[in-house]
Amino acid sequence: MKRFLTLVLIALCGVFVFATESIDVYTFLYEQATSMQERLAILKSLSDQGIDGAGPLYTQALSQLLQEYPSLKTTADREAADQCARLLAQLLGSSKxxxxxxxxxxxxxxxxxxxxxxxxxxxxxxxxxxxxxEHIEKLLYSLNLKPVTDPEAGEKIAYGAILALEKYQQPSGYLPVFFAATGWYNKRIREQAEQSLPYILENPENPLSELIKSSAYTYDLKLLALQRMEASKAASNAKARVAVVALTEGWRSATMDVKQRVILGNIRKLSIDMLRRYQITDAIVLPLLERSYKEGIDTEEKLGSIAALAAMGTDDAARLLSNFLLALNAKRKANNITQEDEQLVRAIIPALGSMGKAVARPALQAVEYQDWTNYVKTLAQDALKQIK
Structure with a gap:
């Protein structure tokens, strides 16, 4: 060992005087080392020097370490080998x-x-x-299922996989990291996954749309996917398209489970709110919004559909709202109005006024001839004044 340390000191002097030959010196020293502890000392010294162009030496050292690792017997050797492997990984990563x-x-x-x-x-x-x-993606997918034997070890490995996929920036790496952000891991791992997602994809429209449409995932996971899309840096039109996908799924799916029905309702309500804010004008959403108005899980969903139709601002949307108002007028005439109906009519009338569409005039004029409160009639009069 004393002879070895002397060689190291000579090498360090050589590095100072002959910088261009330093890698050769360290390579020689590494080849002469007879224990893991000696090799670790050389690697630490080499790391401290920060010498450029040492990638081949690091790779050679790692290849040798992999060959010798299975035959190491003592705890001290295995611990030194672990330290060597970690240091070499860091050096190789830095050297690209x-x-x-x-x-x-x-x-x-x-x-x-x-x-x-x-x-x-x-x-x-x-x-x-x-x-x-792909290897790293599959590894993280597997870890997301939660390791049975050692969850703490699984979290450490998952952390490395998440950071790796962040650097890869491959679209296929988005979902495994998304599942990690919503998975069983501790808060630190989940938060790291959450922070990594925007670096992998600024616009995760494709993977999240596929998740929402797939029958392989739970409703609560689909809701989280929609929330992630809303929080992403994607453009408004991309968010609106995913909202259409989610609203479609929210009505396509059916369940008798009360809890699951509430989650589906929340998916629809968030989708509708996104459609309102991003002002989609595609007629494809009209039957979906009509169904939410007529069959929504609660008043909030119904009011949301009214607001989304108003934000569309199209003749077709105004026509649909007018039909809603005509139906309420008929219920008023039949003296069959509920408290919820009162809330809805007070939302529909101003919505039609804000749109300013002539198609709404007959339904608004009919309010005057029904037994609505003076407040509702005043709303209708104000809305008519907004129609050119």
Whole structure:
């Protein structure tokens, strides 16, 4: 060991005087080292020097470490090997030495220490070797199912996989990270996944739309997907398209479970609110909004559909609202008005006024001849004044 330390001191002097030959010196020293502890000391010294162009040496050292790792017997050797692997992963990631990706993945597969695996994954993300993105995605998908034997270890590995996929910025990496953000992990891991999502895709319209449409996922997960889309940096038209998908799914699905029906209702209400704010004008949403008005889970959903139709501002939307008002006029005439109907009529009339469409005039004029309160009649008069 004394001879080895002397060589290290000589090498360090050589690095100072002959910088261009420093990598060769360290390579020689590493090859001469006879224990894991000695190799770790050399790697730490090399890391401190910050020498450029050392990628081949790091890769050679990692390949040798992988060969020797299975035969290590003592705890001290295995701990030193773990430290070597973590340091090499960090050095290879910083050096962007892409050729090391194959050995870094072998580290993930063969080392037991979850921190070693995590560092190797993070380094792979920095290298962005195209052959390994799918491997990391599958690993995170598997971890999202929750490891049975050691959840804490699973969290550490998942953290590395999340950061790797953030760096890869592949659309296919979005959903596994999304599932991590909504999964079983502790708050730190979930928050990291949440923070990584915008770096993977600014506009996650495609993966989230597919999730919402799929029968493979639960309603609560679909609601989380819609909320994630709303919080994304995507353009308004992309958010509106996903809202249409979600509203369609909210009416396509059916369940007798009360809790699940509430979740479906929340999906529809958020979708409707998004349609209102992003002012979609596509007629495809008219039957969906009509159904929410007539069959919505609560008054909030019905009022939301009225507001969304008003925001559309089209003749077809005004015609549909007019039909709603005509139906309420008929109920008023039959003396069959509920408290909810009173709320709805007080929303529909101003909505028609704000749209200013002539098609609404007959329904608004008919209010005067029904037994509505003076307040409702005044609303109708004001709305008529807004129609040119």
């Amino acid at each position: 030495y892409t050729a090391a990706a194959v050995d870094l993945w072998r580290v993930v597969e063969n080392f037991a220490n979850p921190l070693v695996k995590a560092d190797a994954l993070i380094a792979m993300g920095k290298l962005r070797h195209p052959d390994y993105a």
